[in-house]
Amino acid sequence: MTRLVATIIASLVAFLAAAKVHGRQLRLERELAGYFHVTFGGRNPEFVEALWRAERIRFWTVTLVLAAAIGVLVATRYRRQVGFAVVAVVLWAPTVSFLVTGAMSAWRAREEQRHRVR
Numbered sequence: 001m002t003r004l005v006a007t008i009i010a011s012l013v014a015f016l017a018a019a020k021v022h023g024r025q026l027r028l029e030r031e032l033a034g035y036f037h038v039t040f041g042g043r044n045p046e047f048v049e050a051l052w053r054a055e056r057i058r059f060w061t062v063t064l065v066l067a068a069a070i071g072v073l074v075a076t077r078y079r080r081q082v083g084f085a086v087v088a089v090v091l092w093a094p095t096v097s098f099l100v101t102g103a104m105s106a107w108r109a110r111e112e113q114r115h116r117v118r
Contacts, residue, residue: 004083011091018098025102026055029109058101059094067093 030038030048038044044052067089074085 004087007084007087008091011087011095015091015095015098018095018102022098022102022105025105025109026051029105029112032109032112055101055105058104059097062100063094063097066096 030051033047033051035045035048038048070093071085071089074081074088078084
């Protein structure tokens with residue numbers, strides 16, 4: 001197995017794991033707010049729609065900034081390894097973005113719990 005194929009497989013696994021963790025964290029945040037049932041692709045309470053809308057904006061903003069930064073870094077450092085650069089931009093940026101926005105969700109949920117205790 002070539003290095004690039006191994007990198008792609010490992011990157012896909014990391015991407016899927018990060019997406020799963022991110023989704024779980026958003027579910028926990030939503031449930032903490034008292035919304036236990038949603039309909040994907042259907043109508044949901046305004047809180048849920050607002051949470052998802054804001055999360056899409058956060059996710060894509062972080063992803064695009066990271067993709068640009070990673071693209072510049074990889075292009076300047078690994079000019080001849082185009083496949084590696086593509087994997088870095090296409091898979092690593094959204095993977096890190098899922099982790100960052102998931103951590104932001106965890107922080108918001110923790111703050112919400114902290115305020116409820118007071």
